[in-house]
Amino acid sequence: MLAREYFERDLTINSSGHLEIGGCDVVELAKAFGTPLYVLDEAKIRANCRAYHEALKGVYPNYELVYAGKAFLTQAMCGLVYQEGFGLDVVSGGELYTALRAGFPAENINFHGNNKSRAELVMALKNGVGRIMVDNLMELETLIQLAMETKTQPRVVFRLKPGVTAHTHTYTQTGQEDSKFGMGLNDGVALKAVKIALASPQIKLLGFHCHIGSQIFEVEPFKAAIDVLTAFMAEARTQTGFVAEVLDLGGGIGIAHNKQEKPRALLEIVSKIGRYARERLTALQYPLPLLVLEPGRSIVGSAGTTIYTVGNIKRIPGVRTYLAVDGGMTDNPRVALYQAVYEGALANKMNEPLTEVVTVTGKCCESGDMLIWDLPLATPEPGDLLAVFDTGAYNYSMASNYNRLPRPAVVLVAEGEAELIVRRETYEQLIQNDLIPERLKVKSEVEPIAK
The missing domain is CATH 3.20.20.10 (Alanine racemase)
Known part of the structure; x- marks a missing residue:
């Protein structure tokens, strides 16, 4: 059985056997932007927005739709939902600032x-x-x-x-x-x-x-x-x-x-x-x-997929196979918070049969850093790409720097084109707000760090 048959999903698989999102080969996206990577399908977001309009205009014409920014908010997202005739719901000064910097009309914002x-x-x-x-x-x-x-x-x-x-x-x-x-x-x-x-x-x-x-x-x-x-x-x-x-x-x-x-x-x-x-x-x-x-979630949730690179695989005979990826609870805390259940597949092996059941774990120093329990997969190997579906809502917006992990990049894909809408954080950005009092400096000068 293949992944799309098992999960009963309408997935696009190209001639190379790779998963495609918005006309973009996920393997090529990983090469271009690195992993972990949030991928957003623009056409799906727009279709969800239009479904709301279609549903209401015939039964309650005097309506207004307001996108709940807490689900996923960037300046690009502000522009997208504005184009689809939505207002914006913000819940903090930071979200309000993001909207205003994006040029979103203040009169269309609910605080x-x-x-x-x-x-x-x-x-x-x-x-x-x-x-x-x-x-x-x-x-x-x-x-x-x-x-x-x-x-x-x-x-x-x-x-x-x-x-x-x-x-x-x-x-x-x-x-x-x-x-x-x-x-x-x-x-x-x-x-x-x-x-x-x-x-x-x-x-x-x-x-x-x-x-x-x-x-x-x-x-x-x-x-x-x-x-x-x-x-x-x-x-x-x-x-x-x-x-x-x-x-x-x-x-x-x-x-x-x-x-x-x-x-x-x-x-x-x-x-x-x-x-x-x-x-x-x-x-x-x-x-x-x-x-x-x-x-919020019903607009962007199903439009998001997170791409990870498979790292170590630990097989405990008669117990469980752990498959570790290069992200985890830092980019998707919903499993730890709400016991959320996700599905995923190896994006580079979509036409290979499901031969193993694994538990996907993140790289954080927490036993609770689990992403998916008992996931059927094609035979996994280090370097494979794991796609976790429906991560568009409350993943990027709740991401953290626990263990000093940089937050992932976000790309918006449509008609075979991929546009970066959030850059990947760097190690330099992780420490940019750190201050070291003179009395705590280990060395007066720090030499360049090899990477």
Whole structure:
């Protein structure tokens, strides 16, 4: 059996038996850019963006799509999603700075986060960010004060806790009552915030937002969140007269990282969310607000593949075969964090039968630095190239320099062309912020280091 048959994937394999992504031979990409290497398929990203538009335009025409930058954010990615008619969701000053340096229109940016600093809020205010997603009462009070100081009037959306527990990993559930994110409904905090905002001329309240979690495969959790939020919107209208202009349901739609995960088709789940939101609002006789969705993983996750070079292979008879690669938890921490399950294949041996089962391990000094357990592969040898699929989301963005490993390069591939969008880090960059007090210098002068 071959890799594409076993994993039931639509993989492109060229006449040399090599994996191709975006018309580019992965073996040639590794030669040109080195490994580990993140490869992003531009056509797939654009197709995912367009699927969202297609799903919503017929069922809820008054919509807006906002890309969740935390999934993967570079200046090139900012330009790509802007071309596809998306706004941008940022959650830190660093993400906001990246977007602004890329020339992304500030008015199309949503600024999220449960603990924005005063400096970050001032940065958002001075640059005219389109919406500030307020997480809690203390942030609301701070924002009102900063708006007075900066003589601005921010447009705000309140993040609410709908009390919905999505069936996903505990660490990626965010909409339940016991959450660090958002304002409570049952305890009266959200309604109190609405009254404060309406009484303050410093801010303009637009509406409400929730995000119930990540890697969600079903429509039902979103429907439950819509039920709760629309009921609160109706209550707030009754209590205060406020009619929301924005209903933001966040993101969270999952992708299949492996053949055991079987999410619904993107078009199906998104259109059902839009249709149900319209039905509920209509039933409440509520003027249809702008419906906002904030996809991240479902835009970029399936478009990413990480390429590694195989190093040492350790066979323990009757126990396990360990196959070590030149990356690991530094470029993909999701396995250690969430027990994520990935699939992969030897990119230079795609037409060879699967003859061994190996466990792929990284090179970090951690027993938990595992990438894939029990992976069927063609007979592996040092120097082979391992392609790990569906690594476009939360891999580069969560990468670290643990063990002082440089972070990988990122290439964008399309129609047989590969463009570098993130350079590989160098050893010099790893130490560029290090300072050595005179009393700790081992030598007054350090000689050039042989590489």
